């Protein structure tokens with residue numbers, strides 16, 4: 395009884411800016427949205443209307459799209475996604491997006507179209523009092539030397555401008571071909587080199603002085619407990635969305651929960 399009235403009093407004394415303390419901060423990644431996966435698009439749009447609309451912040455940690463060949467691509471479901479993200483932002487939810495290895499060509503026009511803020515590869519956020527490092531996750535997979543070499547090349551302005559200056563039809567064609575090629579390529583790689591390198595994890599957590607890390611990319615959802623410099627650390631790996639389910643990591647001031655929708 396007393397607890398309830400104190401909480402009511404505290405809540406009523408809070409300014410509007412403080413009410414976010416009671417609102418969730420959500421993390422998702424690896425939805426791989428595309429024309430071929432309408433079930434995932436539907437689930438994502440429902441999520442934006444329901445769970446996301448009640449949150450204070452939504453962080454999308456990369457690979458929202460299965461492929462992104464430029465902000466001018468109107469292939470479904472791109473326009474519908476842009477529209478619904480814009481509505482969510484306009485309703486007052488802060489939406490952040492960290493490009494992944496498949497949608498790293500997301501650019502300023504997408505950001506202007508939607509109001510979604512694009513983030514750098516590594517960002518430190520304050521998660522209810524704990525500094526937390528967020529990243530897509532591909533940069534942690536340092537055992538995959540061929541991929542890391544390609545990543546360096548493809549993230550230069552020269553490479554990006556070269557691709558984005560090509561006509562849209564040509565980009566669409568090449569993307570199709572590339573997806574097919576990457577499908578066969580991936581099957582040949584050993585499973586170990588597709589996961590994060592623990593030394594790289596430790597280095598990055600030390601560099602950013604963060605003992606909580608959240609990332610996606612590897613499609614190996616888990617919560618790993620370990621120590622970095624004798625300090626207990628945690629690494630949250632987000633789950634990829636599938637035809638049958640979507641996964642959300644949700645934090646509030648009492649802790650976290652993993653929701654499946």
Ligand SMILES: [Mn+2]
Nearest residue numbers: 457494495611
């Ligand atoms: Mn990825």
